[in-house]
Amino acid sequence: xxxYIHLIAVSGVxxxxxxxxxxxxxxxxxxxxxxxxxxxVDEKAGTWKxxxxxxxxxxxxxxxxxxxxxxxxxxxxxxxxKSTGLTSxxxxxxxxxxxxxxxxxxxxxxxxxxxxxxxxxxxxxGKYPVPDAANPLADPxxxxxxxxxxxxxxxxxxxxQYDALVSAWYYKYKYNRVAPAKTDASLKALxxxxxxxxxxxxxxxxxxxxxxxxxxxxxxxxxxxxxxLAEHRNSRLWAGMNVESDLAAGEALGSAVAAKVMxxxxxxxxxxxxxxxxxxxxxxxxxxxxLAEVWVSQEVPARPPMLPNFGAxxxxxxxxxxxxxLRPGPPPALNGDxxxxxxxxxxxxxxxxxxxxxxxxxxxxxxxxxxxxxxxWHRTAANVAHDAQYSEVRMARTLxxxxxxxxxxxIGCWDAKYYYYYPRPQQFGVKTSVGLPxxxxxxxxxxxxxxxxxxxxxxxxxxxAKEFQAEANEASTSRVYGLIHYRFDSNVGLDHGSKIGAYxxxxxxxxxxxx
Numbered sequence: 387x388x389x390y391i392h393l394i395a396v397s398g399v400x401x402x403x404x405x406x407x408x409x410x411x412x413x414x415x416x417x418x419x420x421x422x423x424x425x426x427v428d429e430k431a432g433t434w435k436x437x438x439x440x441x442x443x444x445x446x447x448x449x450x451x452x453x454x455x456x457x458x459x460x461x462x463x464x465x466x467x468k469s470t471g472l473t474s475x476x477x478x479x480x481x482x483x484x485x486x487x488x489x490x491x492x493x494x495x496x497x498x499x500x501x502x503x504x505x506x507x508x509x510x511x512g513k514y515p516v517p518d519a520a521n522p523l524a525d526p527x528x529x530x531x532x533x534x535x536x537x538x539x540x541x542x543x544x545x546x547q548y549d550a551l552v553s554a555w556y557y558k559y560k561y562n563r564v565a566p567a568k569t570d571a572s573l574k575a576l577x578x579x580x581x582x583x584x585x586x587x588x589x590x591x592x593x594x595x596x597x598x599x600x601x602x603x604x605x606x607x608x609x610x611x612x613x614x615l616a617e618h619r620n621s622r623l624w625a626g627m628n629v630e631s632d633l634a635a636g637e638a639l640g641s642a643v644a645a646k647v648m649x650x651x652x653x654x655x656x657x658x659x660x661x662x663x664x665x666x667x668x669x670x671x672x673x674x675x676x677l678a679e680v681w682v683s684q685e686v687p688a689r690p691p692m693l694p695n696f697g698a699x700x701x702x703x704x705x706x707x708x709x710x711x712l713r714p715g716p717p718p719a720l721n722g723d724x725x726x727x728x729x730x731x732x733x734x735x736x737x738x739x740x741x742x743x744x745x746x747x748x749x750x751x752x753x754x755x756x757x758x759x760x761x762x763w764h765r766t767a768a769n770v771a772h773d774a775q776y777s778e779v780r781m782a783r784t785l786x787x788x789x790x791x792x793x794x795x796x797i798g799c800w801d802a803k804y805y806y807y808y809p810r811p812q813q814f815g816v817k818t819s820v821g822l823p824x825x826x827x828x829x830x831x832x833x834x835x836x837x838x839x840x841x842x843x844x845x846x847x848x849x850x851a852k853e854f855q856a857e858a859n860e861a862s863t864s865r866v867y868g869l870i871h872y873r874f875d876s877n878v879g880l881d882h883g884s885k886i887g888a889y890x891x892x893x894x895x896x897x898x899x900x901x
Contacts, residue, residue: 833879
């Protein structure tokens with residue numbers, strides 16, 4: 387069970403971390419994040435461009451009761467009762483969710499990706515069963531949250547949060563109902579209260595949208611997700627932040643937006659991403675283009691290739707014709723000079739890998755049991771946006787831009803991998819130190835994901851661009867140090883990912899947010 391760091395409420399605002407640590411706990415696996423009033427409430431965000439909604443007003447939200455109405459005053463009285471005499475567990479929940487709705491639900495999404503990032507084991511007869519969405523807790527559990535799956539789950543999660551929040555902002559400033567603590571000075575809110583209107587609740591919007599997406603992506607986790615939803619909802623009452631009608635309006639809006647986002651998900655081509663019948667044609671085409679030896683699984687028994695048709699899934703920031711145009715040129719010919727040079731580098735590392743090379747390879751491995759490279763970059767994006775004290779809607783926008791870019795990177799990379807069907811170094815005697823990916827080598831997925839995310843984050847946070855680019859370069863090089871990829875795999879992946887990320891940046895420049 388996660389243990390939370392207790393924070394002390396001072397003058398209605400939760401105080402900083404330094405004043406509130408009451409014990410050390412090795413069970414904390416993420417830094418605790420304190421609540422803040424956003425540096426900018428982004429009052430014009432109700433005009434920003436959405437991904438799936440045709441307009442921020444597409445889903446109607448009814449006008450709320452006036453703050454001097456009998457109904458509202460009754461809600462306010464009930465809120466005062468709920469926000470006094472809190473237990474330690476209730477105070478912990480207020481602290482936890484106070485870090486931000488999109489921040490916490492993205493964290494939950496990443497943790498689910500890690501929990502389900504377990505490849506199916508073979509049966510005694512040498513076959514690999516396919517996870518069944520209709521029976522998600524059977525062995526093997528559904529889903530196998532590999533990197534493409536994780537990129538898609540996190541992209542849809544972030545898009546649903548963002549579209550729902552843009553719509554919420556539209557209605558917040560249309561109706562302009564102030565926060566409860568600003569209508570009654572005797573109500574002491576336990577979290578920072580900004581000038582943001584409270585109806586509909588941004589937290590309720592995010593929670594409702596997130597739960598619908600995550601239930602679809604991780605159907606075996608419905609009880610867990612519903613418990614988190616209830617805790618999040620109650621935390622807003624315990625903190626004195628929202629009356630019931632704020633929450634109800636947010637829940638209805640978030641649910642309606644998520645339903646529309648899931649409509650796109652059901653039609654994006656993921657249902658055929660694991661179609662194994664396409665591989666014979668891919669192999670034949672690669673051979674006809676001159677490839678002397680194609681990739682084959684090095685596992686025993688041989689494992690079917692991972693999501694060979696994921697490259698046919700619908701991208702976010704460009705069309706299918708652009709996907710083909712962005713596809714990298716062919717890899718070096720086997721046994722050619724460039725190939726021999728990069729294979730020799732791997733063989734040398736294989737003989738004498740340094741401690742620093744091993745450290746870098748392990749840090750960026752993001753293999754089974756992790757939330758994969760897309761999750762790694764989502765965590766970076768969430769933490770940087772939190773450090774910048776972004777509003778809820780701008781936080782969600784950051785995650786949606788990174789999420790759609792990394793999903794597009796997965797689509798583009800998998801398209802190229804199975805187009806070229808290039809063999810991995812393990813087919814030529816190189817022993818990997820960080821796991822054995824079950825898909826073709828060229829180009830590097832880590833490199834493509836990392837460059838796409840770093841390109842987006844560099845545009846949003848230009849003062850930290852060198853840091854993001856250095857991290858992307860290290861992630862890319864880690865696959866050489868881990869003996870997973872040839873140097874040319876990684877270099878081409880970085881270039882490919884940068885070009886893919888640039889499309890998300892162009893969208894960001896035109897979405898009305900001021901970048």
